[in-house]
Amino acid sequence: MRFLRSAAVLAAIVGVVGLVGFADLTGELEIFSWWAGDEGPALEALIEIYEGMYPDVDVINATVTGGSGVNAKAVLKTRMLGGDAPDSFQVHAGQELIGTWVIADRMEDLTFLYEDAGWMDKFPSDLIGLLGTDDGIWSVPVNIHRSNVNWYIPANLQAWGVEVPTTWDEFLAIAPGLEAQGIVPLALAQNWTVNHLWESVAVAVLGADDYAKLWDGTLAFDSDKGIAVWEKLAEILEYTNADAASLSWQQATDMVVNGQAAFNIMGDWAAGYMTTTLGLEPGTGYGWAPSPGTAGVFIALSDSFGLPVGAPNRDNCIAWLKVLGSVEGQDAFNPIKGSIAARLDSDLTKYNAYGQSAAADWAADVIAGSLAHGFAANEGFMNDFATVMEIFLASKSPTQAAAAAAAIALQNGIGN
Ligand code: GAL
Numbered sequence: 001m002r003f004l005r006s007a008a009v010l011a012a013i014v015g016v017v018g019l020v021g022f023a024d025l026t027g028e029l030e031i032f033s034w035w036a037g038d039e040g041p042a043l044e045a046l047i048e049i050y051e052g053m054y055p056d057v058d059v060i061n062a063t064v065t066g067g068s069g070v071n072a073k074a075v076l077k078t079r080m081l082g083g084d085a086p087d088s089f090q091v092h093a094g095q096e097l098i099g100t101w102v103i104a105d106r107m108e109d110l111t112f113l114y115e116d117a118g119w120m121d122k123f124p125s126d127l128i129g130l131l132g133t134d135d136g137i138w139s140v141p142v143n144i145h146r147s148n149v150n151w152y153i154p155a156n157l158q159a160w161g162v163e164v165p166t167t168w169d170e171f172l173a174i175a176p177g178l179e180a181q182g183i184v185p186l187a188l189a190q191n192w193t194v195n196h197l198w199e200s201v202a203v204a205v206l207g208a209d210d211y212a213k214l215w216d217g218t219l220a221f222d223s224d225k226g227i228a229v230w231e232k233l234a235e236i237l238e239y240t241n242a243d244a245a246s247l248s249w250q251q252a253t254d255m256v257v258n259g260q261a262a263f264n265i266m267g268d269w270a271a272g273y274m275t276t277t278l279g280l281e282p283g284t285g286y287g288w289a290p291s292p293g294t295a296g297v298f299i300a301l302s303d304s305f306g307l308p309v310g311a312p313n314r315d316n317c318i319a320w321l322k323v324l325g326s327v328e329g330q331d332a333f334n335p336i337k338g339s340i341a342a343r344l345d346s347d348l349t350k351y352n353a354y355g356q357s358a359a360a361d362w363a364a365d366v367i368a369g370s371l372a373h374g375f376a377a378n379e380g381f382m383n384d385f386a387t388v389m390e391i392f393l394a395s396k397s398p399t400q401a402a403a404a405a406a407a408i409a410l411q412n413g414i415g416n
Contacts, residue, residue: 024056025054025056025057025315025316025319026056026057027057027058027313027316028057028058028059028060028087028312028313028316029050029054029057029058029059029060029087029088029313029316029317029319029320030060030062030086030087030088030312030313031043031047031059031060031061031062031086031087031088031089031305031320032062032063032064032072032076032079032086032088032089032090033062033063033072033089033090034063034064034065034066034067034068034069034070034071034072034073034090035063035090036063036064036065037065038250038273038277039067039269039273040061040063041276041277041336042272042276042333042334042336042337043061043333044061045332045333045336046142046323046324046329046332046333047059047061049323049328049329049332050319050320050323053319053323054316054319057313057316057319062086064076067189067190067192067193067248067249067250068192068196068249068372068373069090070190070192072090073379076089080101080106080308083310085106085308085309085310085311085312086308086311087307087308087311087312087313087314087316087317087320088305088306088307088308088311088317088320088321089305089306089308090303090304090305091139091303091304091305091306091374092301092302092303092304092370092373092374092375093127093130093131093139093141093301093302093303093304093374093375094130094301094302094369094374094375094376095374095375095376095377095378095379095381096373096374096375096378096379096382097130097131097138097139097304097306097374098130098131098133098138098378099377099378099379099380099413100378100379100380101138101306101308102133102138103378105309106308106309107138107139107306107307107308107309108138108306108307108308108309108311109135109136109137109138110136110137110138110139110140110306110307110321111136111137113140113318113321113322113325114128114137117322117325117326119325121344122325122327122343122344122345123141123342123343123344124342124344126367127141127144127302127342130302130375131304138306139304139305139306140304140305140306140321140324140325141302141303141304141325141342142302142303142304142305142324142325142329142330142333142334142342143302143303143330143333143334143337143339143340143341143342144300144301144302144339144340144341144342144358144362145267145268145269145300145301145302145303145337145338145339145373146267146268146298146299146300146339146358146361146362147196147199147200147267147299147300147301147370147372147373148199148200148203148265148290148291148294148297148298148299149265149266149267149268149270149271149288149289149290149291150164150165150263150264150265150288150289150290150291150292151253151256151263151264151265151266151270151271151274151286151287151288152164152256152262152263152264152286152287152288152289153256153257153259153285153286153287154284154286154287156256156259156262157262157287160178160181160183160262161177162174162177162178162262164263164287164289165263165292166289166292166293166295167204167292167293168201168204168205168232168235168236168292168293170292171185171186171236171239171263171292172235172236172239175238175239178239178262179239183259183260183261183262184239184240184241184255184260184261184262185239185240185261185262185263186236186239186240186261186262186263186264186265187240187241187252187253187255187256187260187261187263187264188237188240188241188244188247188252188264189244189247189248189249189251189252190244190245190246190247190248190249191245191386191389191390191393192372192386193244193249193252193266194233194237194244194389194393195371195372195382195385195386195389196265196266196267196372196373197233197236197265198229198233198371198372198389199211199299199368199370199371199372199376200265200291200292200294200299201229201232201233201236202214202229202371203291203293203294203297203299203368204232204291204292204293204294205225205228205229205232205293206219206225206228206229208297208366208368210225211368212368212369214226214376214409214414215369215376215377215414216414216415217409217414217415218415220406221402221405221406221409222399222402222403222405222406223402226402226405226406227398227399227402228398229402230392230398230399230401230402231398233392233398234396234398237393237396241255241261249266249269249270250273250277252264252266253266253270253273253274256286257274257278257280257286265291267301267370267373268288268338268339268354268358269337269338269339270338271286271288271338271354271355271358272336272337272338272339273338274286275338275352275354276336276338282352282353282354283353283354288354288357290361296365296366297365297366297367297368298361298362298365298366298367298368299368299369299370300362300367300368300369300370300375301369301370301373301374301375302342302375303339305320305321305324306321307321325343327341327343327345327346327347330342330343330346331346331347331350334346334351334355335350335351335352335355338354338355339355339358340355340358340359340362346359371385377412377414378412378413380411380412380413381408381409381412381414384408384411384412385405385408388401388404388405388408389401391404
């Protein structure tokens with residue numbers, strides 16, 4: 001096993017070397033992310049490639065645990081404001097990058113790297129658009145994750161006599177029967193996973209076009225349609241576990257795997273967790289479907305890494321970004337992570353059945369941007385939205401939540 005891993009890493013190194021060559025680098029490289037513990041193996045595979053190429057660089061894998069970066073982002077902000085930038089940090093493509101860090105002049109332009117490495121036509125142009133402004137390209141994407149996925153265990157559904165719901169109304173129809181059998185219809189975790197659920201419900205209720213209009217300000221959050229999203233969410237939350245707030249996303253996945261719950265709406269890092277950590281086979285050990293009402297829409301997000309202004313080890317970071325953006329790096333990382341490569345020339349034979357189906361959907365579906373994972377709105381809105389969600393979870397008032405969402409949209413420049 002160990003030998004096989006080393007052989008694979010060596011092959012990857014040879015491939016990457018073919019692209020970028022060795023360099024005589026020393027010193028440190030601090031990589032900051034929230035990929036700790038169960039989320040770590042894919043990042044470690046990338047680091048292993050880097051360390052093979054640059055054995056004299058001391059890599060510091062600085063992680064702050066907490067799904068979707070709930071804790072890491074706060075720590076990062078403190079460090080950046082305090083003049084203690086890491087060499088590279090995880091940041092979502094889209095508004096989390098542009099509306100938070102680029103706008104504040106905290107990132108270096110990486111256009112030179114895209115040109116040197118020949119990447120301009122290796123990534124989808126829409127994705128480069130999300131990483132760029134008129135003044136530059138600001139990070140390197142390592143993956144594409146899908147947010148709107150409904151996870152389940154096929155054998156359990158069969159035993160309980162239920163089908164995978166294709167709409168939320170179908171879910172609401174089968175949920176009481178599941179509860180009667182002592183099964184939680186929908187497993188939920190801490191509050192950010194409710195934001196995550198919200199975007200799936202929003203696309204289901206509004207459709208991809210109107211969902212996009214929320215972000216360009218042409219559909220008001222407190223319109224009748226906006227309110228309808230919160231109404232549907234309130235109905236769905238009736239069928240979730242009471243201890244959600246104290247669970248990690250992995251624990252919500254565990255509830256499905258252990259047969260305590262029927263479904264969980266989570267990004268496809270759950271596929272990585274079930275395959276890499278739990279050793280389940282996609283298709284037989286676990287199943288997936290678009291979250292109810294979202295077939296044909298792919299709610300996307302992309303993890304990326306950039307070069308902060310003032311990074312202590314700039315050359316080491318540039319070498320890291322080259323590994324991250326190479327086809328070998330992406331195809332070492334993503335099959336473990338549950339995501340697909342951001343690059344267009346990835347080798348799909350390296351991906352399991354889930355990854356291959358995600359790649360097919362990514363190519364065919366309408367793409368919508370994730371709110372919970374930084375694509376759709378800046379961090380100001382996301383932070384305020386988390387507060388709106390907390391209030392909603394206590395009040396369950398759709399009109400109040402919709403009005404509050406409209407107010408924070410205005411405050412954070414959406415639609416201005
Ligand atoms: C997302 C991130 C994923 C995964 C997930 C759970 O924000 O893009 O890569 O880490 O959070 O923590």
